[in-house]
Amino acid sequence: MKVLVDIKDLIENTIEGSTVFNNLSVLNPEHIPANLPHRETQIKELTVSFKDLILNPGGTSIRTVIVGRTGTGKTVTTKKFGKELQDIANKKGIRLFYVHVNCHRQRTLYLMLMEIAQSLRLPLPNRGLSSQETFKLIYDYLERKNIHLLLTLDEFDYFISTSPVEDIYFLVRIYDELNVNVKRLHYIFIVRELTSLSSLDKSIKDHIIKNVIEFPPYSSFQLYDILQDRIVNEKAFKQNTVTDEAVKFISDIHGADKGGSGNARLAIETLELAGRIADAESSPIITIEHAKKANSKINPEISIITDTIRDLDLHYLLLLKAISSLHKKYEEDFFSMGKVEEEYRNISSLLGEEPRRHTQLFEYIRRLKLMGLIITRHSGKGMRGRTTLISLPVPVSVELENLLDQEIKRRLQKSQVNS
Ligand SMILES: Nc1ncnc2c1ncn2[C@@H]1O[C@H](COP(=O)(O)OP(=O)(O)OP(=O)(O)O)[C@@H](O)[C@H]1O
Numbered sequence: 001m002k003v004l005v006d007i008k009d010l011i012e013n014t015i016e017g018s019t020v021f022n023n024l025s026v027l028n029p030e031h032i033p034a035n036l037p038h039r040e041t042q043i044k045e046l047t048v049s050f051k052d053l054i055l056n057p058g059g060t061s062i063r064t065v066i067v068g069r070t071g072t073g074k075t076v077t078t079k080k081f082g083k084e085l086q087d088i089a090n091k092k093g094i095r096l097f098y099v100h101v102n103c104h105r106q107r108t109l110y111l112m113l114m115e116i117a118q119s120l121r122l123p124l125p126n127r128g129l130s131s132q133e134t135f136k137l138i139y140d141y142l143e144r145k146n147i148h149l150l151l152t153l154d155e156f157d158y159f160i161s162t163s164p165v166e167d168i169y170f171l172v173r174i175y176d177e178l179n180v181n182v183k184r185l186h187y188i189f190i191v192r193e194l195t196s197l198s199s200l201d202k203s204i205k206d207h208i209i210k211n212v213i214e215f216p217p218y219s220s221f222q223l224y225d226i227l228q229d230r231i232v233n234e235k236a237f238k239q240n241t242v243t244d245e246a247v248k249f250i251s252d253i254h255g256a257d258k259g260g261s262g263n264a265r266l267a268i269e270t271l272e273l274a275g276r277i278a279d280a281e282s283s284p285i286i287t288i289e290h291a292k293k294a295n296s297k298i299n300p301e302i303s304i305i306t307d308t309i310r311d312l313d314l315h316y317l318l319l320l321k322a323i324s325s326l327h328k329k330y331e332e333d334f335f336s337m338g339k340v341e342e343e344y345r346n347i348s349s350l351l352g353e354e355p356r357r358h359t360q361l362f363e364y365i366r367r368l369k370l371m372g373l374i375i376t377r378h379s380g381k382g383m384r385g386r387t388t389l390i391s392l393p394v395p396v397s398v399e400l401e402n403l404l405d406q407e408i409k410r411r412l413q414k415s416q417v418n419s
């Protein structure tokens with residue numbers, strides 16, 4: 001007869017022995033690694049732009065634009081730079097604060113200003129303040145506490161495409177119009193393409209595009225170094241579990257010099273998925289075969305969409321769910337706004353959520369389109385009147401459905417906790 005300890009061993013071994021991962025969290029897109037291979041030049045350029053914050057703080061208001069395609073390290077590099085510069089300044093007795101705002105999460109000027117106040121731990125009164133009043137409070141606070149603020153506006157293209165011109169103008173110009181001796185506010189604008197700024201007024205544009213730092217797509221050997229850094233220095237995996245061929249394969253697939261997009265996020269995601277596949281097959285190592293399987297599963301479009309969905313508010317998610325559920329029910333490519341709205345109302349009422357009004361939904365649809373989460377077109381002749389037709393840019397998959405359900409559940413739980 002077998003003794004119990006064998007079973008315990010078996011279970012323990014299975015739990016402990018069945019994974020190639022050592023620390024999954026360092027593969028998370030939010031993780032900031034200690035090293036940033038192949039971004040030394042950009043960090044140097046940033047330092048040159050902002051060195052007066054250390055050498056001669058308050059002399060001028062400094063602004064820099066960062067440009068680069070998705071996954072080229074814009075966010076991670078600025079966050080790291082901001083934090084380090086803040087540390088260096090603080091050690092020298094300069095009260096520099098680094099604040100990183102994502103314009104996609106903080107969708108309006110007002111939400112952005114609230115986020116800045118919160119990062120500065122500046123309490124705001126409960127009564128509804130206007131953006132102007134909030135800005136004034138922030139600015140007075142900087143003066144009072146002798147603080148310099150380095151503000152990064154990440155995904156600034158999104159702010160430009162969705163905000164009223166007055167808000168953009170306010171954000172970019174207001175500080176210059178104040179007659180202050182000590183300049184305390186400094187900006188980094190992050191965009192994917194410089195052309196996103198071309199719709200702006202010349203006066204605003206000239207103001208922003210004084211200094212541009214480019215983040216080119218990564219080549220294969222650069223991606224190789226980035227992946228190796230996560231493996232060796234950040235210890236994402238147990239020792240000697242990732243074969244060199246697997247890392248080379250992934251770097252080659254995504255390297256810009258070999259026809260890939262040069263996107264480090266995709267490369268890291270592929271590596272993580274390869275690890276999960278190895279685990280699922282109870283393989284103690286990640287082979288090139290696992291990397292190939294992972295690659296065939298990763299769709300770059302889906303990965304961007306997934307990221308965006310995680311930031312959405314409840315009713316945007318409900319609308320997306322309505323569209324995906326229509327796609328499942330009927331084998332049609334496009335659905336009329338009316339149909340989408342009806343499905344959305346059904347889903348909302350099932351969840352006990354008050355549906356938003358028609359005009360509001362139109363605005364949501366417009367924004368979902370800007371985010372690339374839906375595609376729309378106008379109905380041609382034949383239908384009564386012209387109506388907007390809506391579709392999803394990717395096929396409805398189990399993963400997409402699960403993601404939507406999971407995010408909707410999370411929002412509902414959160415609103416229960418808050419009420
Ligand atoms: N040089 C690098 N060294 C290490 N990791 C990197 C490097 N560049 C990017 N990464 C990693 O790749 C992923 C994507 O980087 P990041 O989010 O900074 O891209 P981005 O340029 O901001 O993309 P997007 O335009 O989509 O916001 C992150 O996990 C980041 O940590």
Ligand SMILES: [Mg+2]
Nearest residue numbers: 074075076154
């Ligand atoms: Mg980013």
